[in-house]
Amino acid sequence: MSAPTATTVTAPALRLANLDVHAGGRTLVHGVDLELAPGERLGLIGESGSGKSLTAYAALGLLDESLRATGTVELAGVDGNLLDAGEAALCRARGRTASMVFQEPMTALNPLMRVGAQIAEVLLEHRTVPGRSAAATAAVELLERVRMPDPEQAARAYPHQLSGGQRQRVVLAIAMANAPALLVCDEPTTALDVTVQGQVLELITELARERGTALLFISHDLAVVASVTDRVAVMQDGRVVEQGPVDEVFTAPSHPYTRALLAAADLSVFDEHGRLRTTTSTPVRYDPGTPVPPTGPSRPGGPAAHLVLPEDGPPPVFNEAGDPEHPALIRARDLTRTYRRAGASVLRRSRPVDALRGVGFDVVEGQALGIVGESGSGKSTLIRQLCGLDRPTSGSLQLAGDDLTDPGRDTLRRVRGAVSIVFQDPMGSLDPRMRVRDIVAEPVLRGDRAQIRDRVARLLESVGLDAAALDRYPHQFSGGQRQRIAIARALITRPRILVADEPVSALDVSVRAQVLNLITDLAQEYRLTVVLISHDLAVVRHVCDTVAVMNQGRIVEAGPTADVYTDPQHPFTRRLVAATPRLREALAGRTKGDPA
Amino acid sequence: AAGPPASRSADGEITIALGTSPTNLDFTRSAGVAIPQALLYNVYEGLVKIDDDARVVPLLAESWTAAPDGLGYTFRLREGVRFSDGTPMTADDVAFSFDRLDEWTTASARSLSSISGTRVLSPREVVVELSEPDNDLLRNLAGPAGAIFTPGAVDELATSAVGTGPYRVEGYAQSFEMRLVANDDHWAGPPPADRLTLAYYSDPTAQVNALLSGSADAVVGLTAPQLLEQLEGDPEFGVTEGTTNGEVVLAMNNATAPFDDERVRRAIRHAVDDDAVREVAADGRGTAITSMVPPTDPWYDDRPDPHPHDPERAAQLLAEAGLTGAEIGFTVPNLPQYVAAAQVVQSDLTRVGLTVDLRIREFPAVWLDEVFSRKDYQLAIINHAEPWDIGQFANPDYYFGYQDPVADDMLEQARSGPAEEYPDRMRAYAERISDRAAAGFLYLTPWLTAHRSDVTGLPVNSTSESIDLTRVARG
Amino acid sequence: MIVSMTRRLLVFAGTVLAASAVIFGLLSVLPGDPAEVALGLGASPDELAAQRAEMGLDRPLAAQYLQWLGGLVQGDFGTSAVTGTPVGAELGSRLATTAVLIGSGMAVAVVVAVPLGVLAATHQRRPLGALLSGSSQVGIAIPGFLAGLLLITVFAVQLRWFPAGGWYRTGDGFGTLLGHLVLPALALGSVQGAVLARYVRSAVLDVMREDWMRTARAKGLSPARALRRHGLRNAAVPVLTVGGVQLGVMLIGAVVIERVFVINGLGSMLLERVATRDMIAVQGIVLVLVFAVLLINLVVDLVQTSVDPRLREAS
């Protein structure tokens, strides 16, 4: 794996000139000009649908059949305009002089082929290794290089036997196998846990630097872009509206859209009303120096104690309600949930999964508790308990006095009236075949039609949708609007508790800010007790006074949000906090110039 | 067609395409016309046989004399006859075969019920004793019941057939083919063909296609005349149309209402246009008949139909019987020719104001069960293929359910009376049956044969219950 | 893996048993009295009674079922009341015939379907694709027996290239078998092939939309190469299922085709025996047919498991 022979020092790794992408009549990308010097790392940011991916695909000639690209695409090692080059030439270039890492690692690998073979293939395809055996060993080396635990073993594994992070490592290994002159990454870490994301990003930069590979890095997460790239281009509606060195663009953005984007992305700055900035509320001037304001409404009855799960001994009760004035609305003790994976047959015993292991905590009336943790840590399971969608295997759970450990019908009805939930995926949580009016009214089990109708109307208004929305179907709304509808549905029963499972992780930066604003506002307006789940510390930090960190079915640490973030006690929390990319730190880190 | 079809038969072999296939080789226990059609005369032989002109001629018997009182026949047997397993055929075998008749479970045995016993005079002479005079005896001896078996081979009749005939059964695969090979030490010398392959086709179209594509050398007993059009006038093929004993009968259940009323029966016969039925069902072939008697029978008469096609008369008769607009159940075998005929009948009866409910039933199983055995029918249609079968109207258990002491008496007189008066008395009997409209007699089934022009010796008519292939030859 | 195998086999056995019970129950209510069929016209009531007793038709259903089942496990399908011959032996030879027919039919189907389907998918938005999927649509729309009749008229009656029907005899050469096989196999296979082609097409289309196909392209594989190296094997998984079902369908399609080409296979045997109310035989035939279908499903199941590691894991 010597440095690529094709790339010449002077020629740019990639040059896009006046690139258009058309779909039928529509033009999706307008006159994009981009240039990457060899080894340079360029970030491409912008809202969903702004044309980032199309631009990237066009650069490698991977556009969908139905799309047509015009303009100039020049790639080091391929002479002439790539858009005019034949399929053969493109094939020679792809995977050798330019390669790509995609967003969804779970589906990016052939499920029927061993991982090693899939890596070896790209080597053999371009004859960069003498033969099969050489390819096989090279594959193992590559796996080792991307820090895959036990590479020999992994080479023999099938994709479904690897975790998301591991699969993305494999994809990366494939991409870097032939030390390409250009590596394009389209949201490479969006699907990964924060801690894993950290490692993968590190790996990408490292490999790129080591092999002198130019990097075109697409992400909607500005902090990530800031930490990875040295130049950034901002796209809006298929146009590049601004590009330049990261610290310039991010500290002194010239284009209003960039400003708005930055403002919305940073959950630690607020407008004059102490609310998050959104793309619509464009600030006069964006100044990352603004100090972190106090987090959301503080817990009634004084802040929670900052506790950590001891190595040994029984787990403590986190966020315990001390003040009798403010009793616990939710009271969980030693909560355990063990799943037996739905055994496919009498004859097959399935090994149990401990989704919750002895979780104990309180939630005080009117407080906003955040729960953070990685995928599979048990967050959703916990929520299912709270909503009476699932019963704990052992332990006790009380909600407003009702015992949810083994509830009767009317207990359930009461509880379900009192708790309502907002889900992660705004598409999946709305029935595509129902009108908005019916969706929102769904939780109302009985009552006079007319009343319900105008209650629905009023609620839609208060989540910022006009009456016209009533008779439309979910697909006619944007992601953010859909999440608003979901929230409206959650509030129609006037619940005391609002549970939100990753309410914004599927949303765009700008929209995210709006929805978070909405939640905080409504929480105050309806005097809601909020339990908010997220893998994004910043989100929790903005909404919640208290945070509990979950890991492998346990709460490992909990306390006032600020405390936990500023001095995390438990090793896992530390790792989590450390791994979380923050724009401010990222920029700071850059100014303390690093070799690039 | 593109040139003469290359015959796919091996040399010395002649392949003959037939219709429905035998269930097995045993016509003493298994019903169905297919078994005797294949085996009688060709594999099994009786004392006498019926030739292509419907005459009774000697077979295993050289000659015979009837006792003056008509209560016995003495047969002189042919010299040097051997069964295909090598054992010589003697008078004892004849005695054995007739004594064994009561072990038969199939109906045909009943045709020899007048035999009371046998007496062996010498290896070549045997006396058949009768309980009553029987003018039908010789004819019935020419049928399956008259076949001569050897005691050594009656245990697995279903799978092996040992007879004295010119052919032996080499193998049989049900509904596929029966392979016959020449019996070289047949008393009349080896037959003209070394091998006969009887190929069975459930469907007439397939039969004719087999001939056209050279898979078969001849089609015998074709039930779909319209298929012959493409062959007629083609020099490569020969087509013959002969007569049969098969009267297509529109049976009415005389035992129950409404057909216990003679007016209704006559109305039906006036209503149905027999010629139209023949036109549609037999493509205009076959012969018109006015009673259950084919032209080949001695007592056939060609008088005009006592119930000519006359819808007005029919309607009138129905009105008299108060049956206008009634619904009639019509139970039909699920074979193309019957379904076709039935639709014409239905159409005709509808025209005279009756509602006809067609009940198509699988033949044989269900149709026989409903019509023949349980007599649970009003109107039915079937081809009565047995020779001299008009006597069935006298059988009280028979599905016609026809009660007529006078007629019964006439038949009795005819059967046991002097042989020379037999034909006239039978003619009278047949007329009465038809006059009383005991049933409808639609037409006489044609016997249709098509063959490659190089195949000769096929029977033209179907006069017996056998398909006599003993003279079939190539060239 | 072992556990999963035994599990599958147990389930399979259970299913077969259930099926056998259903078959027996269904057929024991058939009208028409086998005893009567055996005896023919005008048998006397006591003759019938005797015959019934001889056939064991007078005993309670459960007993009859158990007896039948007991015979089956020893490979004895009973003796036909109508023909007086053992059913098992004939079933064997008929099944062999039908198996050959279906085997060749399936071969034709696959040969037709795979290229047709793949091309139709890869040329989805081009004239060729439209043409191919159009022609497969037409193929599906033609009744199998009509296709058979037309083939006979043209290739057997007019051109006289092949026999119009029938089957080869033991002792005939392979050529004869082939001659008798061509037309029925075409009639059976072309129609099923058209059906299969549709599924191949959609399977390939699905596969072509997969992310990992994009990865393969990004590796530098040409579209065709990517499809061959990665696509087809994946597409095979769903197609296998359909193929299994198709085989089952063919088994029944064969009933019709055998009638058209007067082939004495299982199908024509079924029709004959239904017509003669030969219960024991019909039971045997239906059981064999159903068993075959179930067996096919099982095999498809196992093949898929061996192809797809994820399934292997799951079991």
Added chain:
Amino acid sequence: MTGPQRTAPATAARRPNTGILVGGGLVALVVLAALVSLVWTPHDPLPVVAADRLLGPGDGYLLGTDPYGRDVLSLLMYGARISLLVGVVAVAVAVLIGVPVGVCAGMSGGRADQFLMRVNDVALAFPALLLAIVLGAVFGAGVGTAMIALGIGAAPSFARVSRSGTLQVMSQEYVTAARAAGRGRLFVAVRHVLPNISGLVIVQSSVAFAIAVLSEAALSYLGFGTVPPTPSWGRMLQESQSYLASAPHLVVWPGLAIALTVLGLNLFGDGLRDHLDPRMEAGR
């Protein structure tokens, strides 16, 4: 927990594709013929007119006459009724049996699901045609028996389809939301599951309908189909096969009628499938 995602295509908003239009057109044609035949046919299709047997196209009969002297065109129009009847009833039976089973299995899951699907497997092993033959023998052949048998035979496939559809719907968060809001199984089944699997079921129906039409023909050919004199395309084919040489037009017309109907149904079904499949969005 994925990154920003694009809005799914507006299924309802898209205009029907060519498959739906062409297929729908063909089917509509058949339906029209059937409807007209209720009030008018060129000749009375039932009575036999021996004099007019086997006339070629023209001379008073647009498409000629059959061996019974009946007008082929009138028979075709009348036959459309039967084919449609068979299809509709068969599909109705299949849906009424299959969908509830599938939805129950999919919603209850676990043991109940296991059991239902096992039963379904057994049922699947009885192909519709086989069922029709056996049932035809049991209850007497006839269009009624055939329709029911074909329906029962098709039910398992509906159960499969609706089960997998149901499983997909049940895994959606809007179902969780409904349950969290205290809605019962029945509500979920009626308001969420059924509407969302309706597309699948309709597609399956069009396929099953086509199969039913073909099966009716095959059954009539085997003698287990429509009982005369009721005209049916299948029986027209069966009756005319022995005239293939002398009067080929008798085979052509019913054959064409069947082929076009099936073609129409399949085109419609495929068109609908593509129409409902978001991934087909690109390029349309």
